Amino acid sequence: VMKANYLPFTGRTNVSNITAELYCTGDAKNYDNLEWIPGVSAGGTYHCVAWNVQLPPPTADVTMCKTDDKGAPLPNWQLSLLGTKVADILVNPTGATFTLPAVAVGNYAVKASGTYVYRNPSLLADATFSNRLPADSGYSTLTYLPWKNSTEYAPNNYLGLQVNGTLPWGSVFNPAHVYYSTLSQTAVSDIDFKITDTFYGDNVGAILAELYKGYTGVTGKDGCVVFTDVPYGTYTAEELLQTNWQPVSGLGDVVVDVPIMTHTVVNKDISRIPVATIVAEKVVCTTESALPNWNKNPGGAPKIVAATAADWVEQSDGACRLVPDWQFEWALPQVSNPGDTLVGQGGTGWTTFGPTDATGETEVTLTAEQIAKKPYVWIREVLKDGYLGFSHAAKPNNSNDVTAEMYCHTDGVNYDNYDRVDGIQVDTTYHCVAFNYELPKPVEQCELTMYSDEETVVVERNGYAVPTYNQNNAWSASIPGATWIWDSYKATEIKNSESETFTFNESFTVYNPTFANLDIAADNDYEFSVNGVVKVPFSGSSHFSSLSKDEIDILPFLSNGYNEITIKVKNFGATGSNYAKNPAGLLYKLVVKGDKEEVCEITTAPVAPAxxxxxxxxxxxxxxxxxxxxxxxxxxxxxxxxxxxxxxxxxxxxxxxxxxxxxxxxxxxxxxxxxxxxxxxxxxxxxxxxxxxxxxxxxxxxxxxxxxxxxxxxxxxAPTEPTEIDLCPNTEVMDIVIPVGYEKVGDSDECTSIPTITTPDKTNLRTSSNSGTKTKKFAPASLRSVLGASTSKLQCGMYLKAYTKMGATNDTWEVKKLQWFLNGQGLFIPVTGTFDAATDQAVRDFQLKYQSEILTPWFTAGIVPHQNPTGWMYQLTRWKINNIVCPGSEAFPVLD
Missing domain, CATH: 2.60.40.10 (Immunoglobulins)
Structure with missing residues (x-):
């Protein structure tokens, strides 16, 4: 006798061995549930055995959708599919933790309902919102006035019902004070509930938390949420009801008994003024061929619906996308088309709406009064510069399908920017979609012009060329703007069968070159190279006449970016001639064009010296x-x-x-x-x-x-140990430690002030006090010394007395003492008496080294919100330095 959820028999055909099996004495064939025992007789014993496998409970993927009473999807609504109740727990607002122990693995939904009094005499709080008074802070900014979300009290989440330490109820207020949260148990564990407050004495009441086997979630843009692997069974559909809505259908019992099912919950907006809604979407494609050309179809475009634009983008393999920042316009029937290629707004009679949002969508709503007795309205897009125009005005037969396209509702004909929404009425949503292609931006060209002149480089002398003698009548070649140049004004006299060669150079950078032309004449012969590769070799003939000068297209030779042009010119010798009879020279004009948006510059210059x-x-x-x-x-x-x-x-x-x-x-x-x-x-x-x-x-x-x-x-x-010198042996004010590398010179029998010691130079150094009757003098022990300090004698006093920092008016002597000390700590900086950037960084490094003593106390006391170094030689920094130099010389300060 078969039970539910067990493997069935495949039958006598034996087509599959994934089957239940049953065999009896004498009948061991076939995967069927009908066996026979031959030759049964009284007193005999016969045996049968059946095998089976229990199947896992069947599950379904359930799509729950939310719509209004007109069928429009409603996003951001919380829907729940509640199965068997696991437990109820009443959570009192006392700060105590209420626990459901050892909850099994599975998918759960928590339902919280009810209110409690949190402030006398009657202010209420529910699972996530609390009623506020006008005198309360932030009252006027509340989204659901006068209700405030407990998440605004993060991280404590006061007054809200916390589940396992979080406040999971979302941000939408429910006037029925019922909320839902999903809870996935991946291991057997406790579930904790708690309500915290700053004062519990006036709290009265409790929140009921109900734990169900089930599912809950928030609807997306399409108004739906999907629950997967839902076991077959009977569930209860519930919702988090929002303000000004009332249920119409879909709540209550839901039977899940098919693998894929959809269940819809319908609500009515009781505050809504009936309107007609026109949703317009903008699609831009990377190529014109990716546009649909629907006008070529018999009957034109299909009816435009909510999914039309998204479906086209999805099938385009990335060629099209929904885009923001496009506007649309609507007008009444009597308003004419302002033009299919008009860029910008349509003018009189047209009302602009938009722009489209990040999803490429915008909408306009029209009241019954606006569309009264109107059979249709017109829609157009506000065309942008740099995009295709619409071709219908130029080709009324729509033969030109290289065009922008727009279609609305059932108006799927013509490549025009003038589409109708027919039969418009309130409580209905209509859809339009506009397609376009951004035209390639013309590349703006830069132009570089280089002439033979005094800015041409002569490689052999690593310098610039000079105008050369050019009064020879044989030089008939002419290039406007160019000058005959050579290494010198007078060419060298060269014997017959000999020659003299100089190399001339131009360099430039141009990207995506589109034009490059060289006009060139030379006395006598020339060789032309680009980037070190010879493109025009020596020909053995002269090129100084109007007939022998050359014009060369060098575009095929250029690289994308940096280029170097080299022209070697060879002057043939003539025995007994001079510079006038046998001159030498080069004449050229080089023009190059390329992308202006990129680097475009002439870089010709001699090589920089080593x-x-x-x-x-x-x-x-x-x-x-x-x-x-x-x-x-x-x-x-x-x-x-x-x-x-x-x-x-x-x-x-x-x-x-x-x-x-x-x-x-x-x-x-x-x-x-x-x-x-x-x-x-x-x-x-x-x-x-x-x-x-x-x-x-x-x-x-x-x-x-x-x-x-x-x-x-x-x-x-520097020496490895610092040298200590008592500057004032007859006082108990201070025994200062002299920087390493300094030595005492001179003597004194009296000290009335601390001398100023400056950074030494490489000769002699003598410094004296700014006041007082006697001085101590010091000289450097080497060219430049490391400055440092070590612990002074017992009779020492405070080493640093002033607070100093970069940018303040500081005591120079105090800054120098600070700089000496920092050098003694291995933070090598110049001793200048100026609190500069190097001193600031050294103080920061010192503060980090003693962070727990200098920085942490400020943070612990709540005076500053961090433990980062400041560079300011202030209370704790001075205290630490003084107690390194002279332990006990300064008491721990009162922080302020």
């Missing part, structure tokens, strides 16, 4: 820190294409070649370096180098006949 600059260390006398990876760097630009050998060295106390070398690739050393493009780099370990002065030398070796370049940079390696 240059060499050491970039690290930056200045003579710089201090190089003791690190494992100091990068000695230089920039070298050559004036030829040959790759040069780079010789370099680090020498102690001198820059002299071969003396005191401690690193490099000369004098027996083989330290590694790189030379990429124009950048030289040698990374060295300076930790073990002795304190003192050094020289970085770099020397590229040029080709034969070229002068070698050589650059040097003097730098210092």
């Amino acid at each position: 240059s060499l600059t050491i970039t690290n260390p930056v200045l003579d006398g710089d201090v190089v820190p003791r690190v494992t990876d100091f990068d000695f760097k230089a920039t070298y630009s050559d004036d030829d294409d040959q790759v040069d050998t780079i010789q370099w060295a680090i020498r102690a106390s001198t820059c002299e070649a071969g003396v005191g070398t401690i690193a490099g690739n000369v004098d027996g050393f083989t330290n590694a370096s790189t030379f990429v493009g124009s950048q030289f780099s040698a990374i060295l370990d300076t930790i073990s180098w002795a304190a003192g002065d050094y020289c970085f030398v770099i020397n590229p070796i040029e080709q034969s006949g070229e002068a070698d370049l050589r650059a040097t940079r003097l730098f210092t390696i």
Whole structure:
């Protein structure tokens, strides 16, 4: 006896072995449910056995749709398909957590309903909205006045019903105070419910949360939402009812018993004024051939419906798209067509609507009064410049289908911009779609004109050409604007059978060249090359007469972008002649045209001379820190294409070649370096180098006949320990730590003020106080010194007293002391007394180093919303510095 949801028998045909099976004694054939036992007799025992497989419960894909009573789809409506109820839970607004334990895996819908009093005497809150008073903050801006969404209290979500810590009820207010949320359990787990408030003493009532096996979702643009893998069974259709709507049909029991089904819920807008709605959509294609040309069909275009435009775009394989920012116009029957090719608005009688949104759609609504006794209305698009016009006016028989197209409702004829919506009436929606193609924008041309003149480069002298002697009557060639040029005014006298050759150069950049022409004359012969490739070789004849000058189309030879034109001119010798009888010269005009939107420029210029600059260390006398990876760097630009050998060295106390070398690739050393493009780099370990002065030398070796370049940079390696000197031995105000690399000179038996110490130069340094009767004097121990500090003696006082920062009016002495300290921390900056960008960055680095002591307290106290460095030497930064220099010299400040 077969049960439901089990595998059936395939029958006597035995066509498939995916079947139930039953066999009895004597009958073991066929996949059928009818077996026989032959020879049955009294007292005998006979056996049968049946096999089967329980099938999984059948499921369906259910599409729930929402429409108004006129059939128009309603997006953004929440629909639910509720199955078996799992549990009810009453959630009180006490801040306590109410738990449904161990909820099984599956798809669920949560329904929340009811209200509670959250503020005496009668202000209500539901699962996600609360009633507000006019005096409450933000009251006038509420979307559903006077109801406020609890999501505006994020992250606490006060007053709302939270499910597993979230507020899942959406943003639409339901006057019936019923809301729905989907919940997918991927593992057996608890479900928690809670309502929080800032004050619970006046809360009265509760929210009912109901958990169902089922589904809920929000309708899309088409008014529908799809639920997949819905088990067969009976469900209840429910909705989140919106303001000013009332149900018409579709709510209540729904039987799911087919694999694919659609269920529609209909509502009526009780606030709506009856109107006729015209929806216009704009489609733009990448090619004209992608337009539909529907007027060629018998009867023209199909009826235009909601899906017409989207269907065309989908089948176009990306050639067409729905576009924003297009306007349309409507007019009454008596208004005439302003023109099929008119760009812009139609003028008198035409009312503009739009523009289209991101989905390519806009609409206009017309009241019964506007269309009273009108059999139709006209629709046109506001044509834009740069797009195809409509061809109907020029070809009334519609023979020209290279045209824009527009169709409305049932008006599918003519390639015109003047379409009708026939039989228009309220409570009906009509559709129009306009197709177009953006015309290719004409490429605006740039033009470069180059003449033989004093801006032509002579390669052999890496300089510019000069006008040459041109009074020889044989030179009849003429090119307006061009000048006969040579290396000099007077050509060299050349013996017979000999010749003299010079090379002339022009360079330019042009993209998408469309024209390139060269007019050229030469005395005597010439060879023409483009980008190093000879295009016109020497011919062995002269080209200085009007008959022998040449005009060459060089467009096929050009590259897209940079081009270099080279013309070699050879002057034949004549024994006993001079520059007047045997002149030499070149005459040309070169015109090139290309895309103006791209780079378009003449770049002819002599080759820049070679240059060499050491970039690290930056200045003579710089201090190089003791690190494992100091990068000695230089920039070298050559004036030829040959790759040069780079010789370099680090020498102690001198820059002299071969003396005191401690690193490099000369004098027996083989330290590694790189030379990429124009950048030289040698990374060295300076930790073990002795304190003192050094020289970085770099020397590229040029080709034969070229002068070698050589650059040097003097730098210092500072002593490893700072030197402490008591500036004021007879006071307890301060024992200052003198920067590393400085030494005390002179003496004093009295100290009434702290001396100013400035950054040393490479000679002698003597500084004195700005006030006081005695001074302490210091001199640098090397060319440039690392400035630093160490802990002072017990009788020390506050090291820094003022607050300083970049851009403020700062005390110079205070800034210098700060700069010395930062150098002692390994943050090497110049000591200038000016709070500059380098000082600002060093303070920021120091603040990050001690972030927990300097930055975090401000954040913890709620004074600033971050823990980022500021560069401001303020309360905690000064406190930390003073307590490094002299522990206990400054108390922890009160932050303000």
